[in-house]
Amino acid sequence: MRSKAKTVAFGLLTAVAAAVCVRLGIWQLDRLNQRRAQNAIVSVRGAEQPLSLAMLQGQDTSITHWRRVRVEGVADYSRELVHATRTQNGSPGVHLLTPVRPIDGSWGDTAIVILRGYLYSADGRTVDLDKAREQDTLRMEALLISFPPPRPGQATMQSSPRAMRLLDRDTIGTLVGRPVAPFMLLALGDTIMQDISRPTRVPPPPVTDGPHLSYALQWFSFATVFVLGYVFFARTRRR
Structure with missing residues (x-):
């Protein structure tokens, strides 16, 4: 019974950890969508007169x-x-x-x-x-x-x-x-430094997706590791 209780407790902790990782992954995807929406605005407005x-x-x-x-x-x-x-x-x-x-x-x-x-x-x-x-x-x-x-x-x-x-x-x-x-x-202008005593233009923010997609995949991978780890643990306990 004690062994079964430990397995159940470990399963609950695994579920919580996996859920947190999935939620963080979804949050990063939301940020990715927000950034892409902002990039679209930046591109459109930058092309206007x-x-x-x-x-x-x-x-x-x-x-x-x-x-x-x-x-x-x-x-x-x-x-x-x-x-x-x-x-x-x-x-x-x-x-x-x-x-x-x-x-x-x-x-x-x-x-x-x-x-x-x-x-x-x-x-x-x-x-x-x-x-x-x-x-x-x-x-x-x-x-x-x-x-x-x-x-x-x-x-x-x-x-x-x-x-x-x-x-x-x-x-x-x-x-x-x-x-x-x-x-x-x-x-706006030349962003390459020619003389350290003269100002160099600061580059505008890059229109890219940033690291959000890779962060999301990392969080989903962590959730997968937690779940697979619990499955391996539970099978080992039963044996």
Whole structure:
């Protein structure tokens, strides 16, 4: 009887473990479907004609997200910030956050923040911003991206007051000294580093399935192993 009770208990534990693995596999498949749906949106919007900065006024950012934008604006390098502890191709660095005022004056006193590129930094926060400047008037294509959801914690780094730990729109507006548009722009261009003192464009998010399918198959494999292992155990006990 005790042997049978152990077999039943082990079977229950196996069923629970297998069910958890199957549920995790289904969750990964759900994430795969969500990613494919987002990839479809990114592909469609990326193929549409670029918008002007003026056309972004009053637009719902959920609709304009991932749209290409034509940028013509005066860069305020004196108010430039960096997003600290970034990496690109395995190298530590920062992302340059440059406030821009559109030439056509369509946004008034509101600054539009452009993620202008990646810059190498050994400590992930300190760079020579003067050497990283481009033209006073920036003319480029960019990709419209959203600010990340608010997160707890201090947005700036105490050791570097113009280095951001978190991309918080309100904090950026305070440091820039004027209102900030409810979106950012990711500058498009050459993503291959030629000079560590000059900014390199940050590549857009890849339109791929990611690891979700392989993760799902792994979880389903674990569930199969649990079930087959129990079957082998139960047969051995009966013998």
